[in-house]
């Protein structure tokens with residue numbers, strides 16, 4: 001008789017966004033005349049930039065001719081894309097990362113989940129609380145998190161690092177020593193960042209205790225302040241303790257196209273074994289590469305026109321972030337984020353729970369956001385709004401909230 005991976009059975013309830021979806025659908029059905037504005041899910045709305053579309057058309061045509069047709073991509077991704085990434089995202093920022101330390105993938109969600117394959121199930125993970133749920137759930141599926149304690153909304157074998165107003169929504173070094181530390185800056189969901197000196201403390205700590213940092217920099221393109229690092233490899237010593245995850249989803253609108261990459265420096269070793277070799281083996285065995293046309297589209301993001309056009313899109317979203325942040329602040333809300341990230345994190349008024357505020361906002365303002373408690377216990381009493389809507393809808397949503 002076959003057996004299932006019963007770690008899956010330990011996973012709690014329904015997924016946050018499906019619960020939100022059901023509530024919104026029920027409200028819309030009961031109130032068909034209401035115009036609902038969605039500032040909940042972190043998906044982009046602007047179309048792909050012209051330089052990217054041009055690269056897609058060109059590479060599609062190449063695929064239609066015998067002389068330029070491409071089959072399977074190289075295991076690590078095409079050299080043209082990896083060297084462009086190494087040059088623009090790393091060398092230009094003074095970070096010592098070479099093209100053959102970059103593994104092209106179909107995005108940061110799969111990489112953040114799959115990276116666990118190369119680590120023993122005995123490792124203890126540390127995560128921020130609140131957190132992007134994928135890190136915890138994929139470790140739970142692998143059997144690394146112990147049992148779920150429903151009353152406390154936490155796993156028995158995970159180190160939680162609370163990120164609260166008291167810590168400026170950044171984690172503090174944990175008291176118990178972890179083996180694998182997940183960090184995400186700029187942060188989803190809180191929109192917070194840490195400066196280079198603060199990130200250096202994490203790198204020094206990881207090197208000291210022999211931990212590995214999995215650094216999710218999916219929102220790197222939204223960094224606007226000069227002392228906020230764009231990559232963990234700006235920090236000294238990161239090559240021996242950090243893996244970086246990157247995505248084309250939010251910097252260039254590839255959420256539907258799918259492209260990302262993971263960086264594993266060759267100096268990152270466990271008892272002399274290079275994690276780079278293990279990930280190369282894993283990548284070569286379980287993944288057959290991102291499509292050629294998508295990798296060409298990714299290359300176009302770094303062209304002069306691509307950089308200019310994607311920067312304009314980011315500026316558009318960040319203007320929305322400003323509208324939300326300043327609008328809510330003027331209405332008396334306590335808000336953070338939205339400066340180096342497309343997420344605004346607000347304290348719910350009158351001690352409402354996150355879900356009470358969700359219902360209140362949906363019913364009274366017809367605006368959808370995301371309850372902070374869905375990202376972890378320390379998110380209770382908070383709420384996330386995203387800047388990825390249209391400018392018009394963003395303004396309308398904030399006007400409605402201000403009028404409550």
Ligand SMILES: Cc1ncc(COP(=O)(O)O)c(C=O)c1O
Pocket residue numbers: 042106107108109110112132184188216218246247248249255259260
């Ligand atoms: C922190 C974080 N990492 C990764 C992802 C997923 O990125 P991708 O679209 O590249 O899979 C998201 C998407 O919302 C995210 O918020």
